Amino acid sequence: MTKVNLKLNIEDNDVIITALKTGDETAFDEVYRYYFRALCGFCSQYVGAAEAEEIVQDTMMWLWENRTSLIPHLTLKTLLFTIVKNKALNKISHLETRRKVHEDIAQKYDEEFSSPDFYLHNELFQLYGTALEKLPQEFKQAYEMNRNKQMTHKEIAVSLNVSPQTVNYRISQALKILRIALKDYLPFIFFIYDFAFHLKF
Structure with a gap:
Protein backbone atom coordinates (compact mmCIF):
# COMPACT_ATOMS: atom_id res chain seq x y z
CA MET A 1 0.00 0.00 0.00
CA THR A 2 1.47 3.36 -1.03
CA LYS A 3 1.34 6.22 1.43
CA VAL A 4 1.83 9.80 0.32
CA ASN A 5 2.28 12.65 2.79
CA LEU A 6 -0.14 14.92 1.04
CA LYS A 7 -3.19 16.84 2.24
CA LEU A 8 -5.97 15.90 -0.12
CA ASN A 9 -9.19 17.80 -0.73
CA ILE A 10 -11.93 15.22 -0.23
CA GLU A 11 -14.29 17.42 -2.24
CA ASP A 12 -12.07 17.18 -5.33
CA ASN A 13 -13.52 13.98 -6.77
CA ASP A 14 -11.11 13.62 -9.69
CA VAL A 15 -8.06 14.05 -7.47
CA ILE A 16 -9.32 11.50 -4.94
CA ILE A 17 -10.15 8.93 -7.63
CA THR A 18 -6.75 9.40 -9.25
CA ALA A 19 -5.01 9.04 -5.89
CA LEU A 20 -6.95 5.87 -5.07
CA LYS A 21 -6.05 4.36 -8.45
CA THR A 22 -2.36 4.86 -7.67
CA GLY A 23 -2.71 3.11 -4.32
CA ASP A 24 -2.46 6.21 -2.15
CA GLU A 25 -3.20 5.14 1.42
CA THR A 26 -3.70 8.73 2.52
CA ALA A 27 -6.50 9.14 -0.02
CA PHE A 28 -8.18 5.97 1.16
CA ASP A 29 -7.95 7.07 4.82
CA GLU A 30 -9.50 10.43 3.92
CA VAL A 31 -12.36 8.74 2.06
CA TYR A 32 -12.89 6.29 4.92
CA ARG A 33 -13.07 8.99 7.58
CA TYR A 34 -15.21 11.33 5.50
CA TYR A 35 -17.86 8.83 4.39
CA PHE A 36 -17.95 6.16 7.11
CA ARG A 37 -20.47 7.68 9.54
CA ALA A 38 -22.69 9.08 6.81
CA LEU A 39 -22.82 5.70 5.06
CA CYS A 40 -23.58 3.91 8.33
CA GLY A 41 -26.43 6.34 9.04
CA PHE A 42 -27.79 5.92 5.54
CA CYS A 43 -27.54 2.12 5.69
CA SER A 44 -29.26 1.97 9.09
CA GLN A 45 -32.49 2.98 7.34
CA TYR A 46 -32.56 -0.56 5.96
CA VAL A 47 -30.79 -2.78 8.52
CA GLY A 48 -29.66 -2.71 12.15
CA ALA A 49 -26.73 -0.57 13.28
CA ALA A 50 -24.27 -3.48 13.63
CA GLU A 51 -25.21 -4.86 10.21
CA ALA A 52 -24.99 -1.38 8.68
CA GLU A 53 -21.46 -0.98 10.02
CA GLU A 54 -20.40 -4.31 8.56
CA ILE A 55 -21.91 -3.43 5.18
CA VAL A 56 -20.01 -0.14 5.14
CA GLN A 57 -16.78 -1.89 6.17
CA ASP A 58 -17.29 -4.37 3.36
CA THR A 59 -17.96 -1.56 0.89
CA MET A 60 -14.77 0.23 1.89
CA MET A 61 -12.82 -2.99 1.52
CA TRP A 62 -14.33 -3.42 -1.94
CA LEU A 63 -13.32 0.14 -2.84
CA TRP A 64 -9.68 -0.50 -1.97
CA GLU A 65 -9.52 -3.90 -3.66
CA ASN A 66 -11.06 -2.48 -6.86
CA ARG A 67 -9.32 0.90 -6.83
CA THR A 68 -7.42 0.31 -10.09
CA SER A 69 -10.67 -0.18 -12.01
CA LEU A 70 -12.25 3.09 -10.84
CA ILE A 71 -13.28 5.45 -13.62
CA PRO A 72 -11.42 8.81 -13.35
CA HIS A 73 -14.54 11.00 -13.53
CA LEU A 74 -16.74 8.66 -11.50
CA THR A 75 -18.68 10.35 -8.68
CA LEU A 76 -17.33 8.53 -5.63
CA LYS A 77 -20.18 9.65 -3.37
CA THR A 78 -22.80 8.19 -5.71
CA LEU A 79 -20.83 4.97 -6.08
CA LEU A 80 -20.42 4.38 -2.33
CA PHE A 81 -24.01 5.17 -1.40
CA THR A 82 -25.32 3.02 -4.27
CA ILE A 83 -23.19 0.04 -3.26
CA VAL A 84 -24.21 0.36 0.38
CA LYS A 85 -27.90 0.58 -0.53
CA ASN A 86 -27.70 -2.48 -2.78
CA LYS A 87 -25.85 -4.48 -0.14
CA ALA A 88 -28.46 -3.50 2.46
CA LEU A 89 -31.33 -4.53 0.18
CA ASN A 90 -29.57 -7.81 -0.59
CA LYS A 91 -29.15 -8.36 3.14
CA ILE A 92 -32.87 -7.85 3.70
CA SER A 93 -33.66 -10.25 0.87
CA HIS A 94 -31.21 -12.81 2.28
CA LEU A 95 -32.72 -12.59 5.75
CA GLU A 96 -36.21 -13.04 4.35
CA THR A 97 -35.04 -16.05 2.34
CA ARG A 98 -33.34 -17.52 5.39
CA ARG A 99 -36.49 -17.01 7.46
CA LYS A 100 -38.53 -18.85 4.84
CA VAL A 101 -36.02 -21.71 4.72
CA HIS A 102 -36.09 -21.87 8.53
CA GLU A 103 -39.87 -22.21 8.46
CA ASP A 104 -39.88 -24.84 5.73
CA ILE A 105 -37.19 -26.99 7.35
CA ALA A 106 -38.64 -26.57 10.82
CA GLN A 107 -42.05 -27.67 9.58
CA LYS A 108 -40.62 -30.70 7.80
CA TYR A 109 -38.43 -31.80 10.69
Missing part, protein backbone atom coordinates in the same frame (compact mmCIF):
# COMPACT_ATOMS: atom_id res chain seq x y z
CA ASP A 110 -40.47 -30.45 13.58
CA GLU A 111 -40.27 -33.59 15.72
CA GLU A 112 -36.54 -34.03 15.25
CA PHE A 113 -35.78 -30.35 15.93
CA SER A 114 -37.86 -30.49 19.10
CA SER A 115 -35.55 -33.12 20.59
CA PRO A 116 -32.57 -31.91 22.67
CA ASP A 117 -30.59 -34.86 21.32
CA PHE A 118 -30.62 -33.27 17.89
CA TYR A 119 -28.49 -30.36 19.14
CA LEU A 120 -26.27 -32.55 21.32
CA HIS A 121 -25.48 -35.40 18.97
CA ASN A 122 -26.44 -34.46 15.45
CA GLU A 123 -23.68 -35.21 12.94
CA LEU A 124 -24.06 -31.78 11.33
CA PHE A 125 -22.94 -29.98 14.46
CA GLN A 126 -20.13 -32.44 15.06
CA LEU A 127 -18.86 -31.77 11.55
CA TYR A 128 -19.25 -28.06 12.11
CA GLY A 129 -17.10 -28.28 15.24
CA THR A 130 -14.44 -30.28 13.42
CA ALA A 131 -14.36 -27.81 10.53
CA LEU A 132 -14.17 -24.90 12.96
CA GLU A 133 -11.14 -26.39 14.73
CA LYS A 134 -9.34 -26.78 11.40
CA LEU A 135 -9.59 -23.08 10.54
CA PRO A 136 -6.33 -21.10 10.55
CA GLN A 137 -5.98 -19.56 14.00
CA GLU A 138 -6.36 -15.94 12.85
CA PHE A 139 -9.54 -16.81 10.88
CA LYS A 140 -11.01 -18.81 13.76
CA GLN A 141 -10.24 -16.08 16.29
CA ALA A 142 -11.94 -13.31 14.30
CA TYR A 143 -14.89 -15.55 13.41
CA GLU A 144 -15.52 -16.61 17.02
CA MET A 145 -15.20 -13.04 18.33
CA ASN A 146 -17.89 -12.03 15.84
CA ARG A 147 -20.17 -15.05 16.29
CA ASN A 148 -19.71 -15.99 19.93
CA LYS A 149 -19.09 -12.60 21.50
CA GLN A 150 -21.27 -10.64 19.06
CA MET A 151 -18.43 -8.16 18.46
CA THR A 152 -18.55 -5.88 15.43
CA HIS A 153 -15.75 -5.86 12.88
CA LYS A 154 -14.58 -2.52 14.23
CA GLU A 155 -14.46 -3.81 17.82
CA ILE A 156 -12.52 -6.88 16.72
CA ALA A 157 -10.07 -4.71 14.79
CA VAL A 158 -9.37 -2.62 17.88
CA SER A 159 -8.99 -5.71 20.07
CA LEU A 160 -6.57 -7.43 17.68
CA ASN A 161 -4.80 -4.24 16.64
CA VAL A 162 -5.45 -4.82 12.95
CA SER A 163 -7.45 -2.94 10.32
CA PRO A 164 -11.22 -3.49 9.88
CA GLN A 165 -10.44 -4.67 6.35
CA THR A 166 -8.23 -7.42 7.77
CA VAL A 167 -11.01 -8.51 10.12
CA ASN A 168 -13.49 -8.52 7.26
CA TYR A 169 -11.15 -10.67 5.19
CA ARG A 170 -10.52 -13.18 7.99
CA ILE A 171 -14.20 -13.65 8.76
CA SER A 172 -15.17 -13.98 5.10
CA GLN A 173 -12.44 -16.58 4.58
CA ALA A 174 -13.57 -18.50 7.66
CA LEU A 175 -17.15 -18.60 6.32
CA LYS A 176 -15.90 -19.68 2.90
CA ILE A 177 -13.91 -22.58 4.38
CA LEU A 178 -16.84 -23.66 6.56
CA ARG A 179 -19.26 -23.59 3.63
CA ILE A 180 -16.91 -25.80 1.59
CA ALA A 181 -16.45 -28.23 4.47
CA LEU A 182 -20.21 -28.46 4.99
CA LYS A 183 -21.26 -28.41 1.33
CA ASP A 184 -23.08 -31.74 1.65
CA TYR A 185 -25.36 -30.24 4.30
CA LEU A 186 -26.60 -27.18 2.46
CA PRO A 187 -30.29 -27.77 3.39
CA PHE A 188 -29.23 -27.17 7.00
CA ILE A 189 -26.59 -24.50 6.45
CA PHE A 190 -28.76 -21.66 7.75
CA PHE A 191 -29.19 -23.44 11.07
CA ILE A 192 -25.45 -23.69 11.53
CA TYR A 193 -24.99 -19.95 11.74
CA ASP A 194 -27.98 -19.46 14.02
CA PHE A 195 -27.43 -22.28 16.51
CA ALA A 196 -24.05 -23.95 16.27
CA PHE A 197 -21.90 -21.16 17.61
CA HIS A 198 -23.78 -21.35 20.89
CA LEU A 199 -22.62 -24.95 21.40
CA LYS A 200 -19.25 -26.15 22.69
CA PHE A 201 -17.47 -28.92 20.87
